[in-house]
Each structure stands twice: as C-alpha cells, then as structure tokens.
Amino acid sequence: MTRTPQETILKLAIPVPLPGLFDYLPPREGPCPPPGARVLAPFGRRRLVGVVVGHSDRSELPRQRLVRAIRVLDDCQPLLNTEMLGLLQWCWRYYKHAPGEVVFNALPPALRVPGGTVPAAPLQYRLTAGGRERLAEGAGRAPAQWGLLKLMEHGPASPESLRQARRDWRKVLARLGEQGWVAEEMRALEEPAPQAGPKLTREQAGALEAIRDDRGRFRCHLLDGVTGSGKTEIYLKLVEETLRSERQALVLVPEIGLTPQLVRRFHERLGLQPAVYHSGLSDGERLRVWAAARRGDARLLLGTRSALFLPLPKAGLLIMDESHDASFKQQDGFRFSARDVAVKRASGLQIPVVLGTATPSLETVHNAARGRYAWHRLRDRATGAAQPGWRVVDLCGRSTEAGLSDVALEAIAAALERREQVLVFLNRRGYAPVLLCHECGWHGTCRRCDANLTWHRSGNSLVCHHCGHMREAPRLCPDCSADALHGAGAGTEQLERFLGRRFPDFPLYRFDRDRTRHKGAFEEMYRSVREGRPAVLVGTQMLAKGHHFPRVTLAVIVNLDQALYSGDFRAMERMGQLMMQVAGRAGRAERPGEVLLQTFHPEHPLLGRLLEEGYERFAMELLAERRLSGLPPMSHQAVLRAEAGSREPVQAFLQAAMDEFPGNGASVFGPFPAQMERRGGRWRWYLLVQGRNRPGLQTALDRWLPAVRGLSGARSVRWAIDVDPQEF
Numbered sequence: 001m002t003r004t005p006q007e008t009i010l011k012l013a014i015p016v017p018l019p020g021l022f023d024y025l026p027p028r029e030g031p032c033p034p035p036g037a038r039v040l041a042p043f044g045r046r047r048l049v050g051v052v053v054g055h056s057d058r059s060e061l062p063r064q065r066l067v068r069a070i071r072v073l074d075d076c077q078p079l080l081n082t083e084m085l086g087l088l089q090w091c092w093r094y095y096k097h098a099p100g101e102v103v104f105n106a107l108p109p110a111l112r113v114p115g116g117t118v119p120a121a122p123l124q125y126r127l128t129a130g131g132r133e134r135l136a137e138g139a140g141r142a143p144a145q146w147g148l149l150k151l152m153e154h155g156p157a158s159p160e161s162l163r164q165a166r167r168d169w170r171k172v173l174a175r176l177g178e179q180g181w182v183a184e185e186m187r188a189l190e191e192p193a194p195q196a197g198p199k200l201t202r203e204q205a206g207a208l209e210a211i212r213d214d215r216g217r218f219r220c221h222l223l224d225g226v227t228g229s230g231k232t233e234i235y236l237k238l239v240e241e242t243l244r245s246e247r248q249a250l251v252l253v254p255e256i257g258l259t260p261q262l263v264r265r266f267h268e269r270l271g272l273q274p275a276v277y278h279s280g281l282s283d284g285e286r287l288r289v290w291a292a293a294r295r296g297d298a299r300l301l302l303g304t305r306s307a308l309f310l311p312l313p314k315a316g317l318l319i320m321d322e323s324h325d326a327s328f329k330q331q332d333g334f335r336f337s338a339r340d341v342a343v344k345r346a347s348g349l350q351i352p353v354v355l356g357t358a359t360p361s362l363e364t365v366h367n368a369a370r371g372r373y374a375w376h377r378l379r380d381r382a383t384g385a386a387q388p389g390w391r392v393v394d395l396c397g398r399s400t401e402a403g404l405s406d407v408a409l410e411a412i413a414a415a416l417e418r419r420e421q422v423l424v425f426l427n428r429r430g431y432a433p434v435l436l437c438h439e440c441g442w443h444g445t446c447r448r449c450d451a452n453l454t455w456h457r458s459g460n461s462l463v464c465h466h467c468g469h470m471r472e473a474p475r476l477c478p479d480c481s482a483d484a485l486h487g488a489g490a491g492t493e494q495l496e497r498f499l500g501r502r503f504p505d506f507p508l509y510r511f512d513r514d515r516t517r518h519k520g521a522f523e524e525m526y527r528s529v530r531e532g533r534p535a536v537l538v539g540t541q542m543l544a545k546g547h548h549f550p551r552v553t554l555a556v557i558v559n560l561d562q563a564l565y566s567g568d569f570r571a572m573e574r575m576g577q578l579m580m581q582v583a584g585r586a587g588r589a590e591r592p593g594e595v596l597l598q599t600f601h602p603e604h605p606l607l608g609r610l611l612e613e614g615y616e617r618f619a620m621e622l623l624a625e626r627r628l629s630g631l632p633p634m635s636h637q638a639v640l641r642a643e644a645g646s647r648e649p650v651q652a653f654l655q656a657a658m659d660e661f662p663g664n665g666a667s668v669f670g671p672f673p674a675q676m677e678r679r680g681g682r683w684r685w686y687l688l689v690q691g692r693n694r695p696g697l698q699t700a701l702d703r704w705l706p707a708v709r710g711l712s713g714a715r716s717v718r719w720a721i722d723v724d725p726q727e728f
C-alpha cells in the first residue's frame, strides 16, 4: 500500500548537540514506528539512530524537503514508554539541553548505535523424559552429550553453567535438542526469600508506617536520620514489601564504591540478587540489566545516577540514599540533578520516593520545612550506641606535625592502645599540597590551570588535580637553583608516612582516589579494616561516605577551615555535611565515639551551632542567611558557562549574550571568571541568571537562549547552560 501525501511526520530525537527534534517521514516499507521506537535515519552524510518522540501532521519544513527514515529497528517495538518519554521531555525543557542527548542518555550505550539489539529473555534447558532415559544409559560413546545431560539432572541449567562446562556447548546442545532429549524454556525468575530483620525502633517504625501509607501514590519522603539510625533497615523493609506486591524498586547510591556493600546487605536480607547498573559495567552487562528492567524481571535495581533512567514498567518505589551527595549532580554534558529528576519521576509514576540522608541539602530542608516533603527524623542510633562527642582543638599557636596537633596524636595513641581503630580525615590527596622553595618561595603551578601542583612523593611527581598534568618533581629549585625544596602543608600521602612512622606497630590504610584507583583495591582494604584489628585509616571524602566501620571510635578532622574563607555560598553547607559524615564513621558499634576537630577558628558561630545544636539547627540558620541574601533555595539560578583557548572571545561572547537578556522575571549578572579561571589551558567565565521563582527563570531562559545561539561569537567558544548549578 502506498501512503498518501498526508502521512504522519515523525519527531525524532537524534544524538547530536543541537536544540530541538528533527522531522522525518516514516520509512517507505513497513508499519509506522510508534513513539519510543528506534529508527535508522540519514543525518547529513551519516546514518544515525533516532528515537521517535512523537507524531505530528505538521512540520516547519515543506513536505517535499522532508527526508525519509531508512528503516525501523527492534521490530517496531517501542524501547521507551510514555512515562519515560514524558520524563525526558520535561528534562530537556527544564535543563535546556539538546533533546537527542537527553533521550540517548536514557538508553544503554549498546542501543545508541544501529548494531545493538534488545536481548531476548534468558532461557534455560531441562531434560525431557527421553533425556532422562538417555542419561540413565550412561555416557557410552557420546561423553560430551552425556556430560551436558548430567548437568541438568537436578534441574534446568542456564546457558552460563553450560558454557562453563564446555566451550562448544551450543553445538552439543543442538544435537541433544534434535534427539528430543532437551527442551528450552524461559528462565524462572528468582523469588525473594526475606529474612526477618531486627525489631524496628519507635522512630523507625513511625517512618516506615508513614511511607508505607503512601504506597501507590506519589509523595516525597525525607528520611532524615543520623548515621547508624537505621535508614537502611527501613529501605530493606520497604523494598521487601514492594517485592511482595510484585512491583519494582529502584535504589540509587552516589558512588560505585558503595554498591558492593549495599548489594550484599540487600541480598542477604531479601534473598534476591539486586540487579546493578552503573557506568563502570561493560556495555553488554548494562544492556542485559536494562532489558531485564524493561521486561519487569529485574525487580530490585541498584545503581548510581545513570540508573535513574532505567525502565520501570512495574515501578513501586524509588529510594535515593545519601541524597545530599554532590555526585547526584551531573556536571557536564546533560547537566541534571538526579535528586530532582528522581522526585519528578516518582511523581510521573505515582509512587513514593524516599530521600535518605543524615545531612539533607538546604534545598531539601527547605522543601521539607514548608511541607512539600514529608519529614521523618531519626535522631538516635538504632543500636542504642551513643552519638559521638565533639572535641575542638584550637590550632592557633600550636605546633603540628604533618598537620596533626599533639592533642590529636595523644588521642590517636590512646585509641590504638585500647585496640580500637582511628580515622584521620583530610580533604587533600598527595603528599603535600605544594613543593616550596625555602630560599625564594618558588612553588610549582600548572601551566594550563590556575592551580598549584600537588607533590606526590611516590613517583616524586608534581600533579595537577584539575587537568591531570603530571611532571617529575625537580631536585633543585627551578628559579634559584637552591637545594631547598620542601613540601608545605599536609596531604594524605604525607599523613600516611608520618603516622606509619609514629605508630609502626599498627597497620595503616589510606583511602583516596590515588590508592583505590585499581579495581578491587577499595574492597580489599575495606575487608581488612572490617576484621577489626586496631589500625589507622587515613582518607579523603571517599572515607566519609556511607561506609560502616564498626571498630572506629575516634575520627580526627585535620582541617576544614578553607570553607570559612570560601567565596562559594554553598561552602559552609558542604563543610557541615562533611563534618557530620565524618562524625558518622565514629563509634557506630558498642563503643562510644569521639570526633576531634582541629581549627584556627574555634569561636566561629556557625561551627558552634553545628557542634552544639546539630545539623538541623545549623541548616535552618544557613537557610535564614540565604533568605536575607536572596540566594537559593529562596531564588533560582542558572549559569551560562563559556570557555575557549583565550580570554577575549569568552568575555566578548558573554557580554553579547548579556545584552540579549530579555529582563523581567529574572536578572543576569556578570561576566564572572569561574572559580578556577583557567583549567586545562581553557579560559572559563560565566553569566549568572537569577530569578525569584522557577517559572520566571524558565521563561527568561526560553526567550533568551535562541538569541544566544544566534550570536556570532557563539561559534568561537564552547558554551553550555547549567540550570540549578552547584559549582561556579
């Protein structure tokens, strides 16, 4: 049948960094692809995969100029359902990002290219009655065939187990099939077999009850519980109930490093292996998990930011653990807040979403305080363990070794003496922040960034932590040739060396990005620490997150004073979160914990508020400050970032963009240099757009961006819009 000229027009999302969808005619052959289906389409001189986002009978282009899609992929079945298409559309409109990139971000990498196909549901193989008879006859002259039959003796076998037995299992299996000895069937789903958990505390039971009451409808729940208050126990109960009602649960965590522990805990309790999804998996594995989620077979999904876009045809529950964590914000390409999109998604799915954290972001506290989120507080540790006590050490006029005061060293020695573990937290990798010449003051700076090079003693190199530039550390000062180069300030490497010498009888574990780069390194150290022998743990942020170290009773915070001087209005909030997270590592089991904070500003009022009255009061105080200064979450921001190899085109472009700003509803400020003006040899500046409310900001951006795109300078810089920015 030939189509009339009035045939449907396809609105395609194509993975290119251009605004808008692309109009195409359906392929000449076959049925018209429905929304969510993939097609192969000519694009310039290339052939790309496009996703049908909608149908229309109109196009801005005259019909005769419309190009035809080449063919439909995946047997015309839609890969993205209406719910997901709706969410993605909201995303590209809200974050002002290219629709094609937003849509393709929701597909596993293997399906972003024409070759990829959706894998079929996995199969298994079982013996027929004939097969059983043959098995009983013994191997005889066909040991290979008999060997495979034997594998099915006690129940169906999976392709994986057969593959393990023989490389040529397919060939042998085909032979068995021809004989009618083996039949193929769909693999049975693993059924959960939950174990009973501890009896919930009153606080836990209250929160669980409230969240459970919202089953089957949308509500955002802030599960605001100190470390060890039993938030994970609540997740386990909620997930168990979700599985029992044959619905899917999606659990998001900030870091890949946190998944193995959580996977183990879920598996042990629920008797069901969670399906894991994150960017560290192979393309094949991601495809397999994505397909299982889409069939509804994967009932418990656990992953990082990228898992947020997994298909959930039987969605029942969404959980985001450590929801304050910065890694839930995507900082390049399609910049989005996984927390905000998770809330949006839950609303579209009509399911509850749980944001768990000990230190909610001010945005979240604000939403909870005005009743948009249900707020559940867990203020006590579930095991009855006491909250750690704070001790502040005034660094003024006190000498330190590797950044540690005598008070800290004594406390560490005492804890080790008691055969307990100690955590020393420092927010800086490397041996010393800089290699300094004590004759002339020279120190290494990066040629491509506005940053000092960090001295790494292992390998004796100077490394830029911003662009990765690395060079050998000089022996003599490059400026004055003096033999007077020494490390200044302390880094994790230096701490490790110093503490190793000071406490030679105790093992020392350093957790930072350098040390845990190799696969499995983190897990291995983690396991050793969990064995519980007295030890010193030295680490950066990585150590502050969500890990459970039952034998740590002392945490030392070497110094977080930078936050007190920072120009970033979120620095205090982040400092408070980090302090509470570090404190959460101390004294989680039967022994009480202590946190020792070293600072040059023991009298700082916000510090006092945090230590004496807790995070919630601290957050409320910060919120009051934000209100006075009209900063988020009391207002809403977007940033237009631009960068290029030199400064002039960047400033010229931003200036021109500023002149195009439509006004009313929002204001524009700048241009400002980025916090690090030069990074990786690129000059970086930005404009700040601020509106009193979201609609005002959104409208202004929608009117402004087409004009920005049209600027002649837009081609000589790399620019991007970042809605709800977290960094400047």
Ligand code: ADP
Pocket: 198, 199, 200, 201, 204, 225, 226, 227, 228, 229, 230, 231, 232, 233, 234, 382, 383
């Ligand atoms: P969070 O996720 O808030 O850090 P967890 O759920 O990991 O807290 O609980 C901390 C510790 O307390 C775990 O060892 C957990 O098994 C235990 N725990 C949690 N809830 C209870 C409870 N109701 N009774 C006894 N122990 C509990």
Ligand code: ZN
Pocket: 437, 438, 439, 440, 441, 442, 477, 478, 479, 480, 481, 482
């Ligand atoms: Zn010098």
Ligand code: ZN
Pocket: 446, 447, 448, 449, 451, 464, 465, 466, 467, 468, 469, 679, 680
């Ligand atoms: Zn650099």
